[in-house]
Amino acid sequence: MLRGEVTIINRLGLHARAAAQLVRLSSGFKSRILLHRKDNAVVADAKSILSVLTLAAAQGSVLEIEVEGADEQAAFDAVLEIFGDGFGEL
Amino acid sequence: MQSKTPNISIAAFVEKSPPELQIEVLAGNAGLDDRFINSARIQKLGLALAGFAHYIHKGRIQIVGQSEIWYLSQLESEKRTEAIQNLDLDKVSCILITKGLDPVPELTRLAEDKGLPLLRTNMISSGAINQVSVFLQEILAPQITLHGVLMGMFGIGVLILGDSGIGKSECALDLITRGHYLIADDSVTIKKVGDKLEGKSPELIQDYLEIHGLGIINIRELFGVSAIGKGSQIEICIELKNWKEFEEIDRLGLKMHEEEIFGLKIPKFVLPVSSGRNLSTLVETAVRIHLLREAGFDAARSLIEKHQLLVGGL
Incomplete structure (x- = not known):
């Protein structure tokens, strides 16, 4: 299992379209990808849009990412990259 | 957690x-x-x-x-x-x-x-x-929001867990058409109140359900108020698992699983998913089994007792 932290850097936060982008990306992997937002104790599955929207993560929110499965390294890197990219909005 | x-x-x-x-x-x-x-x-x-x-x-x-x-x-x-x-x-x-x-x-x-x-x-x-x-x-009350579906069935709260894409939401939709009601899809907020677990939907996604291919749908608008519940005590848990991930299936149904949330244990049924198995019927039956067991009836046990009498084991 791989674990890491990301900070939401894009101005609009994890808004609906960004969330959809994340879900599409995550669904391409076999591994289970979880996002924890610790300040309000919400755990979301990165492959589920409603679940990701529940995080209500604004700019500056910190999320812990937990990836487990056969392709965990690739999935972990890809998820970190999309957050680092600010969902292509930077 | x-x-x-x-x-x-x-x-x-x-x-x-x-x-x-x-x-x-x-x-x-x-x-x-x-x-x-x-x-x-x-x-x-x-x-x-x-x-x-x-x-x-x-x-x-x-x-x-x-x-x-x-x-x-x-x-x-x-x-x-x-x-x-x-x-x-x-x-x-x-x-x-x-x-x-x-x-x-x-x-x-x-x-x-x-x-x-x-x-x-x-x-x-x-x-x-x-x-x-x-x-x-x-x-x-300690609170956490988890990935899962919460349904109200036969008067109790049923928490459905399982990896994404396994068919939780489709199962929920099927259960709604059978007259059960949705409390939360995909994300369930669980609170420990006393020695009970209370589940409800995060406010943002209350009434919504996401189905692959249909997108996000509003259950209250599509099926009416009776298809939606505000919250419920969680009494049992159903975990959907890919058939391939199963090492061993309990064929008798004697072994009871448990899911632990905030130190409280709730009975759990682990159901293997594969094509040709009607999930909603299985979930509905699991809930009926649970209710019967609560009332003191256990089909597996009674069959085994009968069998033991027959072979003279008792």
Whole structure:
């Protein structure tokens, strides 16, 4: 299992379209990808849009990412990259 | 699983507490935002005022009623100040005076000096304590939001877990068409209240369901109010698993699984998913089995007993 932290850097936060982008990306992997937002104790599955929207993560929110499965390294890197990219909005 | 450390500031307590309490702030406004309640249990200051202050817990509401006010008012001013100072006012979260009583002037003055919120309600102690405890239990309950679906079926809350894409939401939709109701799809907020687990939907996604291919749909609009529930106690859990991930399937149905949430164990059925298996029928049947077991009937056990009689094992 791989674990890491990301900070939401894009101005609009994890808004609906960004969330959809994340879900599409995550669904391409076999591994289970979880996002924890610790300040309000919400755990979301990165492959589920409603679940990701529940995080209500604004700019500056910190999320812990937990990836487990056969392709965990690739999935972990890809998820970190999309957050680092600010969902292509930077 | 990590949950939020529950506490509430005195300001939030005053604002959100039940309207029946009609709480007013008499003194100590300075401490409203930086003093916190972290326990649903209350304390009465009684003995502490008489000098035995060791039992005071920092995060609890301290109740002052008729007897405390009476005790204080029969003391001389100097003794009163001493008795109140004895309470370690920096430690106490707040003081709630009941029955609309007037505090002795020394209490108001010291509370103001120390920034200790001094609150008052018109309710009598017993009623106020009841209201406050119920309110605090609810608001201080440990809470977490998990990935899963919560359905209301046959009068109980059924939590459906499983990896994404396994068919939880499709199963939920199928169950709705069979007359059960949706409480939360994809994300369930669970609170531990006493020794029970209460589940509801995060406000944002209440009424919504996501189905691959259909997108996000609104169940209340599509199926009506009876297809939606606000919340429920979670009594059983169904975990959907890919057939391939199964090492061994219990063919008799004797082995009971459990899911642990906040240290509470709830019975769990682990159902293998594969094409050709009707999930909603399976889930519905699992809930019926659970209800029957609760009532003392267990099909697997009774068959085994019959069999044992037959082979002379008993």
